[in-house]
Amino acid sequence: MDTIRLTGDDWRLLRDVRLAALADAPYAYGSSLAVEEAFEEADWRRRLHGGALWTVVRRAGETVGLVGAYVPDDTPMLVAMWVRPAARGLGISDLLITDVLRWAGENRWSRVVLRVADGNDAARKLFLRHGFEPTGRREPLESDPGVSTELLSRAI
Ligand SMILES: CC(C)(COP(=O)(O)OP(=O)(O)OC[C@H]1O[C@@H](n2cnc3c(N)ncnc32)[C@H](O)[C@@H]1OP(=O)(O)O)[C@@H](O)C(=O)NCCC(=O)NCCS
DSSP states (O other), X not given: OXXXXXXXXXXXXXXXXXXXXXXXXXXXXXXXXXXXXXXXXXXXXHHTSTTOEEEEEEETTEEEEEEEEEOSSSSOEEEEEEEOGGGTTSSHHHXXXXXXXXXXXXXXXXXXXXXXXXXXXXXXXXXXXXXOEEEEEEEEETTEEEEEEEEEEEEO
16 A cells, blocks of 8 residues: 655546545535536645645555645644545555644644544544544534534644
């Protein structure tokens, strides 16, 4: 398995895996398949620019995992985590989380946060196992405002 950080020229790879994630697990994300299917090349390239991280895991020529991280307000946020259903339970999410924490350390950030939707127990358990802690801060999930998300936080 290879863990690969994407650059601007990888925008098609990012698009394909991100759309697969949104189609597979719409309950997990603030965005939606309809919104991102309408994105153009420039939108995907913009995501890959600047201070953001996009990492994939590839296995036997197939992209089996995706994670992103960016800095919305002075603290990096892990986003868009997804493992292809056929590749779950193999620890691929461990590789993805580890790369986000490594990237945050390389950039001298002292903390990483993320949001997890209520009811997404597999993801919540995974993040707690990696040292993320509940903060009690809650916000609605933009794609389904009836669902609440909780901010989890981890020191580097
Ligand atoms: C959450 C997610 C990223 C975990 O990825 P993963 O690489 O399977 O993670 P792990 O290998 O650590 O396995 C996580 C759990 O799923 C279990 N699992 C094992 N085989 C599995 C399978 N075939 N399918 C689903 N879960 C499986 C594991 O045993 C583990 O549970 P445990 O901690 O009780 O042992 C993945 O389920 C996913 O992409 N979900 C949809 C998107 C999502 O929820 N993203 C998070 C947004 S906050």
